[in-house]
Amino acid sequence: MKIEINPNFPIKNCKTCGTRPVIEQTKDRWIILCPNPNCRNAVSDKLVNVTEWNKQNP
Structure with a gap:
């Protein structure tokens, strides 16, 4: 579920x-x-890691 x-x-x-x-x-x-099915951009962690997402997506 998204x-x-x-x-x-x-x-x-x-x-x-x-x-x-x-x-x-x-x-x-x-x-x-990313909810776009053609894009594979994602960050996975035990907690919601917004900091890492923001580092990867300047």
Whole structure:
């Protein structure tokens, strides 16, 4: 299940396609990923790692 991020939350758009990321929860991980199916830009961690996403998407 993909969860949209609140528009007031400061997170950078995908550097590849410019789309705002979404959050997905798996059994043991939180993934911030681009919702565009052609784009494979994602950050996975035990916590929602917005800092790492923003580093990868300047």
